[in-house]
Amino acid sequence: MRASQFHLATTKETPSEAEIVSHQLMLRAGLVRRLSSGLYNLMPLGLRVVRKIEAIVREEMNRAGGIELLMPAVQPAEIWQESARWEKYGPELLRMQDRHGRDFCMGPTHEEVITDIARKELRSYKQLPINFYQIQTKFRDEIRPRFGVMRSREFIMKDAYSFHTTEASLLETFDDMHNAYCEIFNRIGLEYRPVEADSGSIGGAKSREFHVLADSGEDALAYSTGDEFAANVEKAAAVAQGTRGEASSDMAVVPTPGVHTIDELSKALNVDAKQCAKTLLVEGTESPVVALVLRGDHQLNAIKAEHLEQVASPLTFASAEAIQSVANCDAGSIGPVGLTIPVIADADAANMSNFVCGANKNDQHITGVNWLRDLPEPVIADIRNVVEGDASPTGKGEIKIVRGIEVGHIFQLGTTYSEAMKATILDENGKSQDMHMGCYGIGITRVAAAAIEQNHDDKGIIWPESIAPFTAVISPINMVKSDAVKAAAEKLYQQLKDANVDVLLDDRPLRPGVMFAEMELIGIPHRFVVSEKLLAENQLEYKGRSDSEATLINIEEAVQKITAK
RNA sequence: CGGGGAUUGGCGCAGUCUGGUAGCGCAUCUGCUUUGGGAGCAGAGGGUCGUAGGUUCGAAUCCUACAUUCCCGACCA
Incomplete structure (x- = not known):
C-alpha cells in the first residue's frame, strides 16, 4: 500500500473525550472515529487491525473443529420469548418493531x-458434537458505554456455540475451546490469563474468562503464588484465617460523635480496622432486610452475596427509612448486636472476638463485642472479596491481585436453552433428549484496544506484529527530489510485497520528522529509512518499533530482516 | 438511573466571574524557502459560541428548560 493512496489521519493532540490510553491512541492514530455514544466507525487503518485479529481467530477456530456460519443481527422477539429472556434481559436489549408492529431486537x-x-x-x-461459530456485529445497549471500543454498544464478536449428547462431550469441547483460546492469544502475542469466573446472567455450570493483563483493566484477578489457581475476584473464594479468639473483654458503649466509616472509627478509637465489624443492611428474600457483617478491612462481594438465598438479587442496599426502622439509626452506626433480622457474617468476621461495631444508635459504637456471648451465632458465608495475602483456596500459596481486560469468555451452558426451546435429539436408544450446549465468545474489537493498552509508549502504539495494520513501512527521505532514493524505495517496496510482507510505502512529500512521528504513533513494527546518504554506502536504516536505536544494514538484507522472523 | 464535569471554526483551548458584538495554537488552502525527528516566512478561508425560551438598549457571558457528550457507581466480549 502506498501512503498517498491510503487514508491516514493522525493528530498531534489528544481528543478530550478519550480518557484511557488505548482510546486516545486509537483516535490519534486514526483507527476509529466516534459516530455517537458507544458507536464507532472503524477507519481503514483500524479495520486492517480487526481483520488480522479475525483471521487468527478464524484459523484457530477452524483448527479446533469450529464451523463458520453467519446469523442475522436482527432477531425476532418470538425466540427470545421462548427462552424467557425477552423479559429477563432488560433494557440492554435494544428492541424495535417492524412496519407490521412485530417485535424485534438487535442481537446482543x-x-x-x-x-x-x-x-x-x-x-x-x-x-454431534458440533460447534458453530460466527464473527459478527453485536449490539448491547450498555448503561454506560466507555473507553471507546473497549466498551462500545456496537462491537464485533466471535461467538461459538457447541451442541452435545452428553455432558462429557461438552467438557471435551470446552477444553478444546480453552486451548484454542490460549493459542489465539499466544499467536496475537498478548500477555493474558485464563481465570475462573462467575457465569453471570447467561447461566450455566462452569465458566472461564480470558483476560489481557493491563493496569487499566476493569476487572481484578486473583491468582495464587503456589499453584495454577486464578479467578476473577468476583468469583475467587475467600479463605478465613485462624480461629475465633477468647472473649476477654466486656462490652462497653463508647461515644463516637461524627464517626460514620470504618476508617473514622479506627482512627477515633485507635483500633485496627481488622478489629472493627462493618454491618451492611441489604434487601432480603424472606425478610425485608438482612444484615451482612464483614471485617472492617474487607470489601463486600456483591456477586457472592446475591447468590445467597436470603439475599435479594440484584443486591440492593436498604433505604435510609428501612435502616431506621430496623436499627433505629443511620447507616454509619449499624451493628449486629440486638438486631432481630437475619445476620449473615463473612467467615473472617465470624472469627472476630472482642470487636468494635455500631451500637444501632447514632454517634455510638460498642467495644468488646463477642459472638455467642453478646449476640447469637451468625449464619456464616463467604461474602467478601479476596485480598492480597489471603491464603489460596487451593491451600497452596497466597493470593496476589492483578488487573485485566476481559477479552474472552467460555461457558458451559448445559441444557438451559435446549430445554426452553425444545432442542432435542435422538440418542443411541432412539430416545429424545435435550442437547447440552456450550458457548464461547471473543470480543474482537476489544482485543485491539486491549493490545494497545498493553503495548504502547509515549510515542504511540507498539503493535504486536501479528495484528499490526502494516508490518513494515518504508520511509524515504526527500523522495521528491532524489531519483535514486525514489528508485531504491520503489525497489524495496516491490521486494517486500513479493515476499508477502504487508508493507506501506510512505511516498508522501513530507519532512522526515513528520513521517517518523506518524508511523511511530500508528505503531508499525518495522521501519526502513532510505536516504541518499545511506544509498551511497549501499545501506538502509532499520528500526524495530520498540528498538531504542536504529541500525544500518545492507540493502540486500532488508527483506530477510523481516521474513527471517 | 444516581453523582460530577463539559459543549466557542475540523481538533485542542482562552474569553463567561465583572454583558458592549469572538480570539489563540494545531490542522486546511496559496506562494516562497527548507528536507534525518510533527520546519520557517508571507498571505487566505472557515464559527448564527449545543438548542429553545427569557432578562437587557445590547447576551458566548446573566436566568430557565431541554439536548448531546465525558468521567465515577450497578451490566458485560
Missing part, C-alpha cells in the same frame, strides 16, 4: 438463534 448474543438452528437442523446423536 445469539443463543436463541443458534438453538433454533440446532433444533431444526440436528436430529441424530450421530451429528
Whole structure:
C-alpha cells in the first residue's frame, strides 16, 4: 500500500473525550472515529487491525473443529420469548418493531438463534458434537458505554456455540475451546490469563474468562503464588484465617460523635480496622432486610452475596427509612448486636472476638463485642472479596491481585436453552433428549484496544506484529527530489510485497520528522529509512518499533530482516 | 438511573466571574524557502459560541428548560 493512496489521519493532540490510553491512541492514530455514544466507525487503518485479529481467530477456530456460519443481527422477539429472556434481559436489549408492529431486537448474543438452528437442523446423536461459530456485529445497549471500543454498544464478536449428547462431550469441547483460546492469544502475542469466573446472567455450570493483563483493566484477578489457581475476584473464594479468639473483654458503649466509616472509627478509637465489624443492611428474600457483617478491612462481594438465598438479587442496599426502622439509626452506626433480622457474617468476621461495631444508635459504637456471648451465632458465608495475602483456596500459596481486560469468555451452558426451546435429539436408544450446549465468545474489537493498552509508549502504539495494520513501512527521505532514493524505495517496496510482507510505502512529500512521528504513533513494527546518504554506502536504516536505536544494514538484507522472523 | 464535569471554526483551548458584538495554537488552502525527528516566512478561508425560551438598549457571558457528550457507581466480549 502506498501512503498517498491510503487514508491516514493522525493528530498531534489528544481528543478530550478519550480518557484511557488505548482510546486516545486509537483516535490519534486514526483507527476509529466516534459516530455517537458507544458507536464507532472503524477507519481503514483500524479495520486492517480487526481483520488480522479475525483471521487468527478464524484459523484457530477452524483448527479446533469450529464451523463458520453467519446469523442475522436482527432477531425476532418470538425466540427470545421462548427462552424467557425477552423479559429477563432488560433494557440492554435494544428492541424495535417492524412496519407490521412485530417485535424485534438487535442481537446482543445469539443463543436463541443458534438453538433454533440446532433444533431444526440436528436430529441424530450421530451429528454431534458440533460447534458453530460466527464473527459478527453485536449490539448491547450498555448503561454506560466507555473507553471507546473497549466498551462500545456496537462491537464485533466471535461467538461459538457447541451442541452435545452428553455432558462429557461438552467438557471435551470446552477444553478444546480453552486451548484454542490460549493459542489465539499466544499467536496475537498478548500477555493474558485464563481465570475462573462467575457465569453471570447467561447461566450455566462452569465458566472461564480470558483476560489481557493491563493496569487499566476493569476487572481484578486473583491468582495464587503456589499453584495454577486464578479467578476473577468476583468469583475467587475467600479463605478465613485462624480461629475465633477468647472473649476477654466486656462490652462497653463508647461515644463516637461524627464517626460514620470504618476508617473514622479506627482512627477515633485507635483500633485496627481488622478489629472493627462493618454491618451492611441489604434487601432480603424472606425478610425485608438482612444484615451482612464483614471485617472492617474487607470489601463486600456483591456477586457472592446475591447468590445467597436470603439475599435479594440484584443486591440492593436498604433505604435510609428501612435502616431506621430496623436499627433505629443511620447507616454509619449499624451493628449486629440486638438486631432481630437475619445476620449473615463473612467467615473472617465470624472469627472476630472482642470487636468494635455500631451500637444501632447514632454517634455510638460498642467495644468488646463477642459472638455467642453478646449476640447469637451468625449464619456464616463467604461474602467478601479476596485480598492480597489471603491464603489460596487451593491451600497452596497466597493470593496476589492483578488487573485485566476481559477479552474472552467460555461457558458451559448445559441444557438451559435446549430445554426452553425444545432442542432435542435422538440418542443411541432412539430416545429424545435435550442437547447440552456450550458457548464461547471473543470480543474482537476489544482485543485491539486491549493490545494497545498493553503495548504502547509515549510515542504511540507498539503493535504486536501479528495484528499490526502494516508490518513494515518504508520511509524515504526527500523522495521528491532524489531519483535514486525514489528508485531504491520503489525497489524495496516491490521486494517486500513479493515476499508477502504487508508493507506501506510512505511516498508522501513530507519532512522526515513528520513521517517518523506518524508511523511511530500508528505503531508499525518495522521501519526502513532510505536516504541518499545511506544509498551511497549501499545501506538502509532499520528500526524495530520498540528498538531504542536504529541500525544500518545492507540493502540486500532488508527483506530477510523481516521474513527471517 | 444516581453523582460530577463539559459543549466557542475540523481538533485542542482562552474569553463567561465583572454583558458592549469572538480570539489563540494545531490542522486546511496559496506562494516562497527548507528536507534525518510533527520546519520557517508571507498571505487566505472557515464559527448564527449545543438548542429553545427569557432578562437587557445590547447576551458566548446573566436566568430557565431541554439536548448531546465525558468521567465515577450497578451490566458485560
